[in-house]
Amino acid sequence: xxxxxxxxxxxxxxxxxxxxxxxxxxxxxxxxxxxxxxxxxxxxxxxxxxxxxxxxxxxxxxxxxxxxxxxxxxxxxxxxxxxxxxxxxxxxx
Numbered sequence: 001x002x003x004x005x006x007x008x009x010x011x012x013x014x015x016x017x018x019x020x021x022x023x024x025x026x027x028x029x030x031x032x033x034x035x036x037x038x039x040x041x042x043x044x045x046x047x048x049x050x051x052x053x054x055x056x057x058x059x060x061x062x063x064x065x066x067x068x069x070x071x072x073x074x075x076x077x078x079x080x081x082x083x084x085x086x087x088x089x090x091x092x093x
Contacts, residue, residue, distance in 0.1 A: 014085075015084075015085075018086060021049070022051070022084075022086070025045050025047055025049045025051075026045075026051075026074075026075065026079045027075070028047075029045040029046050029047040029049070030045065030046045030071055031043055031044070031045060031046075031070050031071050031074065032044045032045055032046045034064070034070070036056070036058075036061040039054065039055050039056055039057070039058070040052055040053070040054055040056070041053040041056040041060075041061060041064075041078065041082075042087065043074065043078075048088060049086065049088045050086070050087045050088040051084045051085065051086055051087065051088075052084060052085055052087050053078055053082040053083070053084045054082060054083045054084070054085075055082060055083065056078070056082055060077060060078065063077070064077075064078070
């Protein structure tokens with residue numbers, strides 16, 4: 001059952017339904033925090049949304065840490081490059 005919910009959360013249909021909200025967050029909200037574990041990068045935004053990005057190489061994470069502007073780096077190299085899902089709604093389920 002958990003695998004099914006995961007697949008639904010990253011499906012093209014789900015991402016298409018939430019694309020406007022995702023775009024608003026990634027273009028207007030600053031990064032509050034981020035963490036990296038087993039090639040999954042979780043980014044928390046100041047607007048309260050959180051997203052997980054999958055198969056992110058460690059080298060990209062290290063560049064994010066060392067970037068002068070993590071938000072700008074993420075806009076250029078993460079947000080549209082990796083499969084993502086919202087994890088802010090996972091808590092509410």
